[in-house]
Amino acid sequence: MKRFPTALKQTLRYAFVGLLGLSLLSSCKKDDPYDFKDTITADVNLINASPDATAARLYVDDVLRTPNGVNYGDASGYNKSFLGDQDVEIRSVSGEAVLASTHGQFDAYASYTYFLVGQNSGLGLVIVTDDLAAPSAGKAKIRFVNAAPNASNATLNNGSTVLVGPQNFRGIAPSTEVAAGSYTLTVASGLVRSATTTVNLESGKIYTVYAKGLIGTAGASAFGVGVFVNK
Template sequence: MRFLKKYKWILAFPVLALTSCNKADYLDIDAGDRTPLSAKVKFVNARLSYVAVNFWDFTRKVTPGLLQRNTASGYLDTQFGKVQYNLTEGSSASYKASYVFGGSANFIQETNTASFAGPNGPIADFAHSLFAVKKRLTSTLNPNNTDSLILVYDDLERPAAGKVKIRFANFSPDAPKIDFSYAAGTTIFSGVGYGNFGDQVVIPYTAGKAPAIVEGLTWKTLGPFKEVDAGTNLNFQIKNGTDQTVIPVSKNALSGITLEDGKIYTIFINGLRSGSPELSATIILHN
């Protein structure tokens, strides 16, 4: 879980200037005429298990129906600010993952005596994605938490003409650091470790504290997108970031794909290089 825990600290870091609406204008409107505020969250089931899941904010089930493995919901209205997101399997009420976002003045690392918490939760009127992924290590504090939750902000600003925006995440527990590239050879994202997104700004976390200022940090750099050319019959591949060995994915899922002009995508890998379910690649659309 080292990489995954590290990334959750990244997601929890306070970020300035994230509000997309003017508070004064909003409060000047009569209460009965105000549009209810909510965070917009796309829920993504990127776990190893084939059992379908539901997502919850606190005790309210948010997803309208069970979400199958390697699928995503649309953007759904959820609580903003301090939120406990939970994950359940099938009709079970037992949490397979449960994390508080926005629930602490400081970073709290998940240990055997404390659950993960951090100061930054989902923001009203912002778009986010919440990924459920496999934990590498279990906790004696929360032994039923077999999975982790990763929250990122989604930059839905349209790309330039003829371009798409993509981001890449590595959710395969036994994969090395990954390079994501065109099959022809040009690398798009490099050295992406487990639980991480390509080109994210990494926040150092030492002795219980993150630095007051992190160079290059904005909400867009937590799960960043990169613009590439739109096109059809595009071929991508993943490589071992150390020795550049090509790593195959199930059903050649990164070959012959279409990226439509103006669209925004997340591409992630999960599954296992050695074991079941086998390593696979999934593409989800954000707009």
């Protein structure tokens, strides 16, 4: 009986040391927001679909998650972030100007794409929880997002064939599987058609296809189609 208190003290001492170690490890991770070792994470991606916006970067809880500036029509690709409730801001490359912001929940192993959309008078975000489940054999998976501010009831088409039904500005269509192969993609809004984009949709791969630009303009901001390879 005399040995029990000693054993109990040793057990409590080891438990305390273990908790202290976990506390120190947690503190280290908070001090280094880029240390993801032994940590379950989410992935974030920024697509700049605003023809008026300058190059942009994505911040999560004031931490830069997309190291390179993302120009109009480009994507950052996926970058890791911690889980939980997060404040998300899209800022100018200098980090001084906040272009758009939101708050969201990041879940374990989930992937999120943030579209910067709109014009200078009203920049905003379209947030997509990406569906990265593999498509069926011989298929590719696409998701269509309408990020063109003045394109209403926009459909995604392969030539004259409608692939995805109408979406208004900021609309996010469900993922759909299509046969792998070469596609000539256009977006139609009423009688107006965008410029075409030819892309080879590969078997087993996943794509986000989005309407971009402005109807009635020319040059870099012309009504068109953007494609991002998710996986």
